[in-house]
Structures are given as C-alpha cells and as structure tokens.
Amino acid sequence: MGKKITIYDLAKILKVSPGTVSRSLNDHPSISQKTKARVVAKANELGYKTNKFAANLSKQKTNTIGVIVPRLNSNFMSTMLAGIEKVVNEAGYNLIISQSLESMEKEKLNAKTLFNNSVDALLVSLAYDTSSYDHFTPFIHHEIPLLFLDRVHNLPNSATLIIDNKLAGYEATEHLIDQGCKNLLYVGGSQRRNVYSDRFKGFKNALANYNLEFDESNILESDLNPTSIGEAINHIKRSTKQIDGIFVANDTFAAHLIKNLIREGHKIPEDIKIIGFNNDPVSELVTPSLSTIDYSGYEMGILAGQSVISHLNGNINFKSANTITLRHQLIIRESTQKQ
Amino acid sequence: MGKKITIYDLAKILKVSPGTVSRSLNDHPSISQKTKARVVAKANELGYKTNKFAANLSKQKTNTIGVIVPRLNSNFMSTMLAGIEKVVNEAGYNLIISQSLESMEKEKLNAKTLFNNSVDALLVSLAYDTSSYDHFTPFIHHEIPLLFLDRVHNLPNSATLIIDNKLAGYEATEHLIDQGCKNLLYVGGSQRRNVYSDRFKGFKNALANYNLEFDESNILESDLNPTSIGEAINHIKRSTKQIDGIFVANDTFAAHLIKNLIREGHKIPEDIKIIGFNNDPVSELVTPSLSTIDYSGYEMGILAGQSVISHLNGNINFKSANTITLRHQLIIRESTQKQ
C-alpha cells in the first residue's frame, strides 16, 4: 500500500512552503520556472497525486459534469456520449453518466444523485414518460448549467440542443409521398417528447401540403418497444384505408415492423414503404434495408460539451435561453424504393 | 442562488454541537432518538445537503466506483451497466462510466483518470487491443478492488467474472455440426481477448471431437468491425474447401456477414449455416434470424456489483484470485436450420 504523499511532504522535502508547492503544481504565473520545475519533478518522482476532495472542498467546484440519458444502448446515445466525453475531458472535466431507463422515477433519482454529487453542470435527454420537471429546479436555483439534448423541454435558464425534427419529419413523409404513397401512417413515441411530436407535426404538414387527408387512423402512438409490435400490426390491419407508407420515428421499431409485416405476408417496399429515423446501424442490416433520417450523435455531443464548457468558463451563459439546431439528412435505401 | 447550509448552521440553530449533528445525520448509535429526530427534521426543512467532498476528505473514501468498458452501444454492455448501477446505487455508491472505444491508449487514460478520482473500486472490460496491463497496477498497489468483466485478464489480487466461453464455443460449433456442416469457419476478434480465444478453443475442440480436420483456413481473426466484412467475404471465397458453416463470435458482425453473403448469392441457411454470439437484439431482426449464444449482461452486472460491494464491505476479498462463471444458453433460430 503506497502511502499517499501530500503537498506538505513535498514542501518539507523541497524546503519550500505548501503554498509554493500548490502554486507550482497548478502552474501559477508568479512562481519561478526553476522552483516550478523542481516541484513538479519531485512530485512525479514520488508519485504525488492530488487529492481531488481537498481541492474541490477548497475550490467549491467539482469539475464533474452529470449526464442523464434514457438508455445507453443505442448507437445514437453512445456516440453522443463519446462526443461529450471527448470535449469535457479535454477541458479537464469528468463525466458521471446515468441512465433513466425511460422512467421518470429513475430520472428523478438520477437527478437527485447528481445534484448531491455537486456536478458543475447537467446534461439531460429526457425519459419517455417524464411529465414533470421539478427535479431540475434545484439545478436552476443553484445556477448549475442545465442543457437538454435531443429530447428536450423548455425550462427557463436552460439551453437545448436539437435537430429540426419538424422539418425532418416533413422530409421523410414527403419522400414517401414522392415514392407514390397515398395512405400514410405515422408511428411515434409519446407526444410529450418533442422528438416525436415535432416529427408528427412535420408528417401532418406534409400530408396537408400534398392534399392527403388526415384522420386519427393515420397516427399511432406507441412506446416503441419491440414487444408492442403487435399493436402496430393490428392498427395497420384494422385500418379501413389500405396503408401503403409508414413513417416510424425510430429505426429499431421500424426494423421490427418490417420483419413482422413480411411475416404477415406483406411485401416491402412493394405493398408498403417504410422510413425510419436515426440511421441506426440496424437500418442497414434489415431486409429490405431501411430508409431513414440521419443525424450525428457525435456532433451533438461535441457541441453540447463545448456549449457547457464555455458556459462554465463564463464565456456565454444560458440566461438568454438558447437553442442550437443541428442538421440532418435523408438517407434513401431499399424500404422506400419505387416500383 | 440558495445558500448552502452546513452542519454548523444546523448546530447553531438547534443549539447542539456540530459533532452531534454529524452523528445524527449518520444515524450513529450513541445519539438519542429525540435529538436525532430533531436534527433530521431540521435538516430536511432547511434542505441541508451533505458536502461529499468534505465527507470524503475526512473519511478518505469516495463512495464511487469506476467502470471502463470498450463501448457503450451494445445491448450487452448497457444492460450490464444497468445491473451494476442498480446494485451499487442501492449500496450508496456512485458510478463513473467511461468507454475505451476499444483502444488501449484510451483505456490507459481512463484508468488514470479514475485513479486520480480515487474510485473505491474499478470494474473493467478490456479493450480490443490492450496488450499491457501496467495501467492497472496502481490500483493493485493501492489495494483498490479490481474486477474484470467478460473480457478479462488474470492479474494477481483481482477478480474475474466470465461465462464459460470455451464450452459455449464448443456448443455453438457442435450445433453447426449437428445441423450437417462439415467445413466450418470460426470468425472471431483478437485472440488476445479471452472471449475470442476461448470461443475458438471450444470451436477447435468440437472439430477434433467430431473428427473434422482443422487448418489455418478454418479461422479468421477480424476486428469485427462492419467495415471489415469484405475481408471475411474474401476469406470465404478463397477457401479451397467449400465452407458450409460459420461460427461468428459476435452477433453484429454475423448479421453483416449474413447480409453480405446473401448479396453475393449464397443461400442462408441452405448453403451456409451461421451462428453468432451474444443474443444481441439484431440477431432477431436480421433475415434469416440468427442462432446465437445467449448470456445475461444484466446478471453479470448484478453479480459484479455485489461482488465489489461485499469486497468493499470487507466480507470477502480478491486476494484469493476468484473467478465467477455465469451460465449461457444456445438459442436456435433460422440461420442454422437443417434442410
């Protein structure tokens, strides 16, 4: 068990004051290069390791940033996290990542834990069923930067980072229409989440623009869990108008839908064309491969990180509730091929 | 900005000593129920929040556990993390999760960061190309519990949590043989990683047991990255004996392989049968659906958490280098269907 060595040990050995040691280690300007070098050398030699708790206690700053995401296991989320991690690490921050597992209760718990851990900032992508936002008010009250990513909610003094889901939804739908679809279905998650309600708005706008009628049978709200695929199939079967195009706001669910529709004897894309959302790796793997909307989680992560860091550095702040919008892109594959 | 209230504030208000407040808050036995109740009530009323840094500094314990995984975006990893998180949270610990992105350099950095953050324990699933293990020795020297998960390495005073990859590999291969395959190919990742070398050993044993000859053309070492699928296809094409069964040690790569083999005109499972590993959700989605070996990341996470916690509580320890082995299960789907 290597005994831990402190700045006092260093000070004693080098015959300087603890203050000088501390300043040297932190590259303080008013220390001579010579002593700085001596201190650093000795510190390395002895395997000195700064005690973050003492430092944090003294500085009242933790240098950690909290993140709450619905789940870790999507390509989008994990690349986003990689992006965030890269930026904040380079800026000397650590990340505490937690998953809400799509549950508001868990999200509340996570928020509380992160608050108790005194994170310097919080990044959140909301859970499926989050309907109240009180668990974020402590952060706002304590002026801890709060940034929502992708699945956002407009809270005062917080920032949001999104794509133009409405436009993307419009484009996906327009693509189906271009390919000859007349009776469209939108399958999305909770309308409470902007990502789903906005994509739906885009869907509806596209229908209106192309003079296609819309009624309640053209939308299905689902939890997008693979176990709920039966509901979707039933909805499609029961529909009076023969559905020939489906916009699913989530690639994984879209992939399951394809698989199951084929099993039911439908031809994709001949009978029904399908477009997903996210450009998840699975969209390339299903047969037929899935058309989708692509947007970069990594880029979103990088931007989120940068945004938060510059806020923490006092360069900008979220007072003037700001929103960053990233670009997206339609990717055409087999599942929407015209005959 | 809500001012932070400390035990001193509480002490002054309640006219007791800070020590009493501290003990009350920590449910120390030698404090009367009455004062305990008073203190706790006041603390809640005033929204007291313990300063972890002061506590940690004083206790020399951080109550955080570090985790390094190769990537976050696999179903296996994220469910494993969910399992770990559940257990350690219940025990009052926090998790710092980091991803090595399959790079040893990043893994080293992560280890260093976590060490500097004074995690109380470290859980690791090794990166693809990790070949030296010196970055873990600081943990061992400082007697910080070190537990390897799934992708393990035998280091003194550390524990490992695995499945019987050799047996699982044997069973997967045996299944292919049962289904009539004669010329088998094993596609795995770096032999440096136990998960791949052990599965390969099982493969080889099965061949030997069934008197099927083995030479170097029966094994392909790949980075299992979808972009490397071309190599695999070439290997299969160039093989002198016509390959009729493939055991791929990774579902995602297996799925890509299926897709590409079909594109090349092969019939799956008629011409070539394929079995994967992990029971990733994609194995159900690909056409034909993929036979595979299932094992529970969640369970592995739970066990890892419990193991580390009980170590931390001094109940057991890793001195007697222990290994926990979980069960696994063969899942038969379309990709290995006999004609």
Add this chain to the structure above:
DNA sequence: ATGAAAGCGCTAACAT
C-alpha cells in the same frame, strides 16, 4: 448522550 477540537489536503487572500 453530547461537546470540543484536531485533523483530512488543498487553495487563495494577505503578507513579505
């Protein structure tokens, strides 16, 4: 059962 006080290791304001 409670109080007093000495740390834990570092930072930063204030000397010099």
Add this chain to the structure above:
DNA sequence: ATGTTAGCGCTTTCAT
C-alpha cells in the same frame, strides 16, 4: 517570487 494562514465542511477521538 515565496511564505503564512485561515478556511472549505465533515468525521471522529477523546473528554465529560
């Protein structure tokens, strides 16, 4: 350029 020292908020030993 360097030293001194008072915190940061909590835990815990030693008294009482």
